[in-house]
Amino acid sequence: MHILVSGAGVAGLSLGRVLGMRGHRVTIVERADRLRGNGSPIDVRGDAIQVAGKMGILPAVRDARIRMTEQVHFVDENGTAIGRLPSDIGDSSDDIEIAREDLSRILADALPDIVDLRLSESVNSIAEHHDQVDVVFASGTSESFDLVLGADGMHSAVRRLVFGPEQDWIRHLGLYVAIIDMPREAEAERINPMYSYPGHLAGIARFKDKAIGLLMFASDPLDYDYRDIEAQKRILFDRFAGCRSWKVQTILDAVRADPNIYFDSVSQIHMPTWHRGRVALVGDAAHCASPLAGRGTSLALTGAQFLAEELERGDGDHVLAFPRYEDRQRPYAAFAQGTVEGGGALLVPPTQEAIVARNKLLQPVTAGQ
Numbered sequence: 195m196h197i198l199v200s201g202a203g204v205a206g207l208s209l210g211r212v213l214g215m216r217g218h219r220v221t222i223v224e225r226a227d228r229l230r231g232n233g234s235p236i237d238v239r240g241d242a243i244q245v246a247g248k249m250g251i252l253p254a255v256r257d258a259r260i261r262m263t264e265q266v267h268f269v270d271e272n273g274t275a276i277g278r279l280p281s282d283i284g285d286s287s288d289d290i291e292i293a294r295e296d297l298s299r300i301l302a303d304a305l306p307d308i309v310d311l312r313l314s315e316s317v318n319s320i321a322e323h324h325d326q327v328d329v330v331f332a333s334g335t336s337e338s339f340d341l342v343l344g345a346d347g348m349h350s351a352v353r354r355l356v357f358g359p360e361q362d363w364i365r366h367l368g369l370y371v372a373i374i375d376m377p378r379e380a381e382a383e384r385i386n387p388m389y390s391y392p393g394h395l396a397g398i399a400r401f402k403d404k405a406i407g408l409l410m411f412a413s414d415p416l417d418y419d420y421r422d423i424e425a426q427k428r429i430l431f432d433r434f435a436g437c438r439s440w441k442v443q444t445i446l447d448a449v450r451a452d453p454n455i456y457f458d459s460v461s462q463i464h465m466p467t468w469h470r471g472r473v474a475l476v477g478d479a480a481h482c483a484s485p486l487a488g489r490g491t492s493l494a495l496t497g498a499q500f501l502a503e504e505l506e507r508g509d510g511d512h513v514l515a516f517p518r519y520e521d522r523q524r525p526y527a528a529f530a531q532g533t534v535e536g537g538g539a540l541l542v543p544p545t546q547e548a549i550v551a552r553n554k555l556l557q558p559v560t561a562g563q
């Protein structure tokens with residue numbers, strides 16, 4: 195089959211790998227002009243580890259493993275450590291933490307020759323006829339495919355074109371998050387400090403030879419163009435400019451300097467079905483669980499694998515394969531989406547009283563930690 199995949203994130207590249215391995219001709223279109231590797235490190239966890247094994251990328255993923263989150267310390271306005279997250283929050287020792295850029299590179303290197311990856315391209319329209327899908331691209335070209343897979347993230351264009359507007363499916367969790375490159379902080383101390391003030395969180399995390407800044411704030415949904423980085427930066431300046439404590443202004447300086455910040459709402463996607471005709475959604479496009487879940491990457495891997503396996507089992511018949519893929523993936527997505535309860539309030543307490551209550555849950559920091 196000739197299959198179009200929209201988006202070259204973890205879901206899209208994984209689809210390229212698993213479908214290409216099975217002999218399908220795959221075209222991946224990515225709107226950006228490069229693979230996007232920025233953002234915070236991500237976790238491969240649970241059954242996604244086994245899936246990475248089936249995909250043949252597990253040794254490379256293990257080789258690129260990093261450890262970051264263990265050293266998170268909350269600090270006061272002067273940078274003095276006040277406690278650390280209880281060690282049982284979040285991770286299992288089997289989880290593999292890896293930089294986003296490394297996982298992207300590993301997946302891209304693993305794309306079989308039969309996969310055609312086109313950067314700076316995206317889908318403008320999709321029209322299904324009984325045995326094919328006609329697609330017009332932003333570049334003006336048009337082409338027909340047997341199947342179209344939307345792996346284009348929380349703001350999926352395929353979902354909008356085939357299933358309807360984003361506001362029908364998105365559930366805002368009351369927070370926004372930004373990740374910023376901070377090259378100048380990379381050589382500093384080896385802990386990851388986080389500073390809270392009511393409705394806000396600022397932090398710096400280090401891994402490999404890099405440092406990233408984290409800004410989170412509580413807010414109702416904001417009206418802005420999610421693709422406009424300058425608009426995203428203005429929102430961050432507006433929200434954080436008044437804070438002179440700790441290193442908040444240093445992080446804002448990094449916002450100014452970084453041309454590729456990651457900024458988005460902390461939201462989930464909930465849909466009654468992930469397929470219509472010859473079109474299906476995979477990864478965040480179908481079931482974004484939000485950064486609070488820490489499982490988006492693992493879901494992208496399992497979703498791609500299940501879809502490819504079910505197409506194989508159904509002998510290429512999408513009418514059989516798509517519902518089977520959805521049946522297998524739904525429990526994983528529902529579990530991940532359910533894990534976020536209370537996570538936002540822990541990271542970004544809304545009031546000073548809530549910060550004091552949260553701090554009582556922290557473990558003391560002892561010398562050498």
Ligand SMILES: Cc1cc2nc3c(=O)[nH]c(=O)nc-3n(C[C@H](O)[C@H](O)[C@H](O)COP(=O)(O)OP(=O)(O)OC[C@H]3O[C@@H](n4cnc5c(N)ncnc54)[C@H](O)[C@@H]3O)c2cc1C
Nearest residue numbers: 201203204205224225233234316346347351477478485490
């Ligand atoms: C740059 C970036 C940084 C991120 N940083 C974090 C982070 O720090 N913490 C976190 O929890 N999650 C982050 N995420 C989300 C996380 O990567 C996903 O939750 C998870 O990996 C699932 O991946 P996905 O492939 O389904 O979606 P995504 O990772 O969002 O990938 C979607 C891909 O589709 C592309 N795309 C979007 N629209 C179109 C279109 N119309 N046509 C073609 N291509 C399109 C995007 O450029 C992107 O490459 C980030 C995502 C991106 C894109």
